[in-house]
Structure formats: structure tokens, C-alpha cells
Amino acid sequence: MVDKTEETTDADLVKLALQNKEQFLLLMNKYEKPLLIYIIRISGFNKEDAEDVLQETFINIYKNLNAYDDNLKFSSWAYRIAHNQTITEFRKRKTRHYYYYEEKDLINLADSIIKVDNKSISHIKVDINQTFSKIPAKYREILILKFVEGKDYKEISDILKKPLGTVATLINRAKKKFQAEFNK
Amino acid sequence: MDLSKKTLEKITKEKITPKPRYTFLIKNYLVWIGAGLSIFLGIQAVAIIIHLIKSQDWDIYELVNNRGEFLILSIPYFWLISLGLFIFIAYYNIKHTKSGYKYKLSTILIAYFALTLVLGTLVYFIGLGENLEDMFSKNVPIYGMISQHRNQMWQHPEEGRLVGKIIEIKNEDLLRVEDYDRYKWLVDISEIDLPDFVKFQIGMRLKIMGEIMGKNEFRAIMLRPDLPQRLLNKLPPPPPPCGGMKENNNCIRNIN
Numbered sequence: 185m186v187d188k189t190e191e192t193t194d195a196d197l198v199k200l201a202l203q204n205k206e207q208f209l210l211l212m213n214k215y216e217k218p219l220l221i222y223i224i225r226i227s228g229f230n231k232e233d234a235e236d237v238l239q240e241t242f243i244n245i246y247k248n249l250n251a252y253d254d255n256l257k258f259s260s261w262a263y264r265i266a267h268n269q270t271i272t273e274f275r276k277r278k279t280r281h282y283y284y285y286e287e288k289d290l291i292n293l294a295d296s297i298i299k300v301d302n303k304s305i306s307h308i309k310v311d312i313n314q315t316f317s318k319i320p321a322k323y324r325e326i327l328i329l330k331f332v333e334g335k336d337y338k339e340i341s342d343i344l345k346k347p348l349g350t351v352a353t354l355i356n357r358a359k360k361k362f363q364a365e366f367n368k
Numbered sequence: 369m370d371l372s373k374k375t376l377e378k379i380t381k382e383k384i385t386p387k388p389r390y391t392f393l394i395k396n397y398l399v400w401i402g403a404g405l406s407i408f409l410g411i412q413a414v415a416i417i418i419h420l421i422k423s424q425d426w427d428i429y430e431l432v433n434n435r436g437e438f439l440i441l442s443i444p445y446f447w448l449i450s451l452g453l454f455i456f457i458a459y460y461n462i463k464h465t466k467s468g469y470k471y472k473l474s475t476i477l478i479a480y481f482a483l484t485l486v487l488g489t490l491v492y493f494i495g496l497g498e499n500l501e502d503m504f505s506k507n508v509p510i511y512g513m514i515s516q517h518r519n520q521m522w523q524h525p526e527e528g529r530l531v532g533k534i535i536e537i538k539n540e541d542l543l544r545v546e547d548y549d550r551y552k553w554l555v556d557i558s559e560i561d562l563p564d565f566v567k568f569q570i571g572m573r574l575k576i577m578g579e580i581m582g583k584n585e586f587r588a589i590m591l592r593p594d595l596p597q598r599l600l601n602k603l604p605p606p607p608p609p610c611g612g613m614k615e616n617n618n619c620i621r622n623i624n
Binding site for chain 1: 385388471
């Protein structure tokens with residue numbers, strides 16, 4: 185199979201996958217890594233559990249391919265399904281989760297929210313991680329999308345299915361909540 | 369084996385296929401039809417609400433002792449609650465359209481009210497509001513019972529207001545009227561200058577202002593047929609209550 189992901193759009197890949205399920209592999213290959221990381225980031229699942237969630241996510245995407253509207257970025261649509269699948273799994277499992285973020289994620293977060301210089305990051309890494317674990321899920325998710333995944337407001341609006349104004353409000357509240365919890 | 373390949377194997381092994389496009393189209397059409405229908409019904413509700421408020425007996429407002437009760441009884445609860453329900457259905461359906469999530473609750477509410485208010489007013493002026501209300505009163509028994517509360521403000525003989533139907537025409541000055549509580553009143557209409565076109569009939573429903581003169585006796589100083597507004601509009605204006613003799617909102621009557 186030829187890798188067509190470079191020259192074809194996601195919408196084209198969706199059409200191809202509808203004609204031949206083997207072509208769905210192209211979409212899965214493209215989104216496997218970013219979606220797996222996103223699932224781990226918002227859920228705190230270990231890699232094996234996150235892979236289970238991702239597999240279910242891909243199957244849901246495949247089942248609903250005919251519902252894809254190319255007015256929407258495919259990545260936003262895929263993130264939305266991954267997000268919903270993760271929330272569903274998160275509710276099913278009662279285990280305690282620990283959120284782990286790579287240093288560059290923490291730098292992005294800290295720089296955007298609490299204005300800490302990069303040198304200090306390594307000292308307060310644990311504090312940031314703990315703060316992130318303590319704040320409500322809705323704030324954690326939106327901060328991850330904005331400052332870790334680097335999504336813009338429109339993409340976040342499409343992923344979380346919330347109006348743009350609500351996204352802006354949620355981000356502001358989440359930042360304040362993070363700051364308050366971090367300074368405790 | 370990587371996850372994508374494993375997933376593709378699972379799709380193949382379990383014969384998973386994409387849901388047909390028409391299932392999503394049907395769902396999409398249904399939510400739009402639901403939204404459209406709730407907007408359409410909201411327009412009718414607004415037209416009826418305007419009609420009910422405008423057709424209230426505001427001309428007797430100043431003559432009523434308990435104006436608070438008058439105002440409370442004037443509120444068209446049934447249609448306001450229905451409008452609330454239609455708004456909820458519209459909001460739910462719009463939110464479930466493909467791009468419905470982009471709109472805030474306040475945006476949907478403002479758009480809904482603006483649309484139903486403008487088109488509902490238009491429908492009212494066409495005269496459909498009254499026709500619809502009339503149709504509901506006649507064909508929906510529960511609605512008929514609910515809408516009766518508007519006549520309760522006329523069911524206060526002790527305050528000089530009486531509503532009921534003629535059960536007997538004794539002579540040109542005396543009528544036997546049965547009110548909503550099934551009390552029978554002998555109503556003296558001798559003080560009213562009735563236009564020539566007025567012809568009383570058994571079963572005719574009347575709203576009467578006056579006062580209790582004795583046990584089950586009522587003296588009328590003003591009466592009007594209890595008719596839909598469109599029919600009342602065709603009638604000439606009634607003579608003023610108390611023959612126009614009024615002081616401090618009370619009738620001055622010459623009782624001999």
C-alpha cells in the first residue's frame with residue numbers, strides 16, 4: 185500500500201476508506217500517535233488502557249465515517265470521538281489516575297498560565313503535575329487542548345462541541361483555577 | 369503488530385462496516401423537522417397569547433375591586449407553559465443539529481423569541497390567533513376547561529359581576545340566568561337601554577355587571593354577550609356602564 189497521506193487530504197482519505205476498508209489504515213497511521221498521547225493526557229490511563237480506548241475510538245470513527253462533514257477538520261472530529269470515548273471509559277473505571285506530562289508540556293503550560301521561567305520548571309514539575317491532577321476534569325481537558333495540544337479556539341469548540349464564547353470563558357476559568365490551586 | 373493494523377484486523381474479523389449515510393441524513397432531517405415544528409408551534413402560541421391578552425375585558429379593569437386577581441386571571445398560563453415547552457424542544461433539537469453546538473443558549477433563545485414574536489404578531493393580525501384559540505376551545509375538552517379560568521373574574525356576583533347562560537326569558541325586563549356554579553339568577557335588565565338588534569335566546573351566554581338585589585336576584589346595569597372577540601368586534605359599542613354615571617370608580621345609581 186502506498187502512503188498517500190502527504191498528497192491527499194483527510195477528507196479524501198475518508199472517501200477512500202469508505203470504498204475500501206484497507207485505506208482506513210492510512211487515517212489510523214496518521215492519527216495513532218497524537219490521539220494516543222491525547223487520551224493519556226486527559227485520562228491518566230497507562231499505555232495499554234489508552235490503546236484499548238484508542239482502538240475503540242478508531243472503530244467508532246470507522247462506523248461513523250458517513251457522518252463526517254468535511255466542513256469540519258477531520259482532526260477535530262477524530263479528537264472529539266477520542267475525547268468522548270475516553271470520558272466514557274474514564275467513568276467506567278474507578279481506579280486512581282496519575283497524570284504525567286513531559287517536560288515540554290509543562291513548560292508550555294507553566295509559561296502560559298503561571299509565568300514561571302524555564303529554569304524553575306524542573307523544581308516545580310511535581311507541583312504542576314499535582315495541581316493538574318487536582319483541578320476539575322473540564323478545566324484540565326481544556327487546558328490540555330489549548331496549551332499542550334496547541335489547538336486554537338475554533339478547533340477546541342469543534343472538539344468539545346461548545347460555542348466559541350464558552351470555550352474562551354472556560355479557558356479563563358481554568359487558568360484561574362490552576363493558578364489558585366498551584367498557589368495553595 | 370501496531371495498533372492500527374490490529375484495529376483493521378478487528379474490523380475485518382468482526383465484519384464491522386460504516387453505518388449507511390441515510391441513517392445520519394434521517395437523524396439530521398428529524399432534528400431539523402423537530403426544531404422547525406417547535407418554532408411553528410411557538411408562532412401559533414405567541415399569536416394566541418397576544419389575542420388572549422388583547423381580548424381580555426380591560427374596560428372593566430377600573431371597576432373591579434381586586435385588580436391583582438384580575439391581572440392574575442388574565443395571564444394565559446396554558447400558552448405560556450406551552451411556549452416554554454416549545455422553546456425547550458427547539459433548543460434541544462437545534463443543539464443536536466450538526467452545527468448546533470456553536471450557538472449559546474442565550475443566542476438560541478433570543479433568536480427564537482425574535483422569530484416567534486415577529487411572526488406570531490403577524491399571525492395575530494391576520495386573525496389566526498383567535499381562530500386557533502377558538503378551535504382549541506371547541507375541540508380540545510381539557511383546554512376548554514383550563515381556559516374557563518378567564519371567566520372566573522366574572523363569577524363574582526357579590527362584587528357585581530356575573531357570567532352565565534340564559535335558561536329562561538321571563539319577559540323583556542327579566543331573564544333567568546344560570547351561572548358557572550349552577551346557581552340560577554333572576555336578572556333584571558330593565559335599566560339597560562338595549563339596542564334594537566339585541567335578541568335574547570335560550571342558551572345565550574352573557575357577562576353581566578350590576579348588583580345583587582335579593583336572594584338569587586341580580587340587577588343588571590351593563591351586559592354583553594360572552595362571544596369570541598371577532599364576533600364582538602362586529603357589534604356596535606355597548607352603552608357605557610351605569611349609563612355613564614360614575615364617581616370614584618363607583619356607579620351612581622338612582623334607586624327608587
